[in-house]
Amino acid sequence: MAGDAAAKGMKLDRYASALRRVASGKVVSASSHLLFRATVLATLALVFLFTFHYPSLLSRSFSLSSSSASHPSHRSLLMSSSSSSSPAAATYGGAAWEKEIRRSARPTRDGGLAVLVTGAAGFVGTHCSLALRARGDGVLGIDNFNAYYTPSLKRARQARLAARGVAVLDADINDGELLRHLFDLVPFTHILHLAAQAGVRYAMEAPQTYVASNVAGLVSIFEVAAKHADPQPSIVWASSSSVYGLNKITPFSESHRTDQPASLYAATKKAGEAIAHAYNHIYGLSITGLRFFTVYGPMGRPDMAYFAFTNSIVSGEPITLFAGARRDFTYIDDVVKGCLGALDTAGRSTGDAKSGKKSGEAPLRVYNLGNTSPVPVTRMVGILEKLLGKKANKRVVAMPSNGDVPFTHANVSHAAQDFGYRPTTSLEVGLRHFVDWYVDYYKVKLDVPKISKVASGAGGGKPAAKKKKKKAAAAMVTSS
Numbered sequence: 001m002a003g004d005a006a007a008k009g010m011k012l013d014r015y016a017s018a019l020r021r022v023a024s025g026k027v028v029s030a031s032s033h034l035l036f037r038a039t040v041l042a043t044l045a046l047v048f049l050f051t052f053h054y055p056s057l058l059s060r061s062f063s064l065s066s067s068s069a070s071h072p073s074h075r076s077l078l079m080s081s082s083s084s085s086s087p088a089a090a091t092y093g094g095a096a097w098e099k100e101i102r103r104s105a106r107p108t109r110d111g112g113l114a115v116l117v118t119g120a121a122g123f124v125g126t127h128c129s130l131a132l133r134a135r136g137d138g139v140l141g142i143d144n145f146n147a148y149y150t151p152s153l154k155r156a157r158q159a160r161l162a163a164r165g166v167a168v169l170d171a172d173i174n175d176g177e178l179l180r181h182l183f184d185l186v187p188f189t190h191i192l193h194l195a196a197q198a199g200v201r202y203a204m205e206a207p208q209t210y211v212a213s214n215v216a217g218l219v220s221i222f223e224v225a226a227k228h229a230d231p232q233p234s235i236v237w238a239s240s241s242s243v244y245g246l247n248k249i250t251p252f253s254e255s256h257r258t259d260q261p262a263s264l265y266a267a268t269k270k271a272g273e274a275i276a277h278a279y280n281h282i283y284g285l286s287i288t289g290l291r292f293f294t295v296y297g298p299m300g301r302p303d304m305a306y307f308a309f310t311n312s313i314v315s316g317e318p319i320t321l322f323a324g325a326r327r328d329f330t331y332i333d334d335v336v337k338g339c340l341g342a343l344d345t346a347g348r349s350t351g352d353a354k355s356g357k358k359s360g361e362a363p364l365r366v367y368n369l370g371n372t373s374p375v376p377v378t379r380m381v382g383i384l385e386k387l388l389g390k391k392a393n394k395r396v397v398a399m400p401s402n403g404d405v406p407f408t409h410a411n412v413s414h415a416a417q418d419f420g421y422r423p424t425t426s427l428e429v430g431l432r433h434f435v436d437w438y439v440d441y442y443k444v445k446l447d448v449p450k451i452s453k454v455a456s457g458a459g460g461g462k463p464a465a466k467k468k469k470k471k472a473a474a475a476m477v478t479s480s
């Protein structure tokens, strides 16, 4: 004890003297040392904070899917489980809840996979879950339905999944206790880990949510797979093209440097790749990281440019474009094929969960999943204008250095070689599918221009009529 205190005292002394040195400006290298130490300490403190305190802050409503009233049993499960919110409650909803979980996760074909899909009510998660289910794999989803973008869209996706027999638990991936319980119930063969805090610019507003979901949450998933699952599942997870950051060599190859992230989002994905390496090395977990390139399509993310631009064009609001920006837009169906290909070729985890024995045999892989043909964002807007029958009110500005990178372009030859990944959807075709869905989902009436009408109707009342129309369109977009 006394020695402990003395050591602490010495540490404090050293910090005090370091501070003095910095203050006097005599030793420059000391300040960078101190900064480095402070950064390491802050990172450790953050990880500690989230690992130990975050789960207790979470809503522990382990409700089952179905936002529709057509599943009263699920509704009542939701009630009962969220009311017994004490951490000691180990029932997680009881026998009916467990039965529903087993049913959802059970494959319906011989040799089918049993997949835990995190972020299942998300854009990519929903499409992957539907595809897995359609070919007879068992799927259980987890999603915390956070409000980064409108949860009503996540609930709508959940309803789509429920209609196909896929349950999505309303839970956070940082809830290790729940994860362990799920692995006690189901011998999952695979985890498709897609839950994350996405978005590049939002990281300036809510940096801690990126650490919570993309770093602490990833560790939570790897922990349960490494130590508490028997057999260990193989893991496929979503990294991001953003790890290439300021890399200037195109097309981006997996071997290119990824140590210059341009956003905190990118930094957490890069951290995830390093964490994956550690869990593969120590615990013999089979881990495949997929670097997605700007995924778009039906049921997509409202925070992404193609979706937000569609909202603005329909409602007549101006849009802001970054000059010179190009993106390797990748259609969702192509990405889904890549995800399933990665799951099917994942290879086994080789660690022994029971003895904690390690083995170096398990695969550690990383693949680009892009479209291999970057398109200027201005052209993307041009395609939307054509599909929507309406001109955008464009404002072009220089790209700010707050997270976005000027271009992305994937080299996908590794994914092609290892699981036959071949993107086949052009941006024109993919955006048509998106707009078809958008129009249906938001009940938008497209305003296809009629030249003769416009010409004959030219008069004093025209601007007012135009304004009225604009308002109506905006209302249509926001309702639903």
Ligand SMILES: NC(=O)c1ccc[n+]([C@@H]2O[C@H](COP(=O)([O-])OP(=O)(O)OC[C@H]3O[C@@H](n4cnc5c(N)ncnc54)[C@H](O)[C@@H]3O)[C@@H](O)[C@H]2O)c1
Pocket: 118, 119, 120, 121, 122, 123, 124, 125, 142, 143, 144, 145, 146, 154, 171, 172, 173, 174, 193, 194, 195, 196, 197, 198, 199, 212, 213, 217, 238, 239, 240, 241, 291, 292, 293, 294, 295, 296, 301
């Ligand atoms: N869409 C893209 O263009 C793109 C590009 C690169 C990488 N990615 C990555 O792909 C994955 C899927 O992306 P998406 O476009 O479907 O995003 P999304 O936001 O639609 O899906 C992520 C889902 O995870 C859930 N989630 C977030 N944090 C959670 C937590 N702590 N616990 C439980 N659930 C949580 C969210 O509610 C959301 O439904 C993410 O990891 C994302 O970072 C996407």
Ligand SMILES: *[C@@H]1O[C@H](CO)[C@@H](O)[C@H](O)[C@H]1NC(C)=O
Pocket: 250, 251, 253, 411, 412, 413, 414
């Ligand atoms: C893509 O990557 C492969 C494998 O690393 C490489 O052989 C090929 O030359 C790359 N293609 C281009 C156009 O850079």
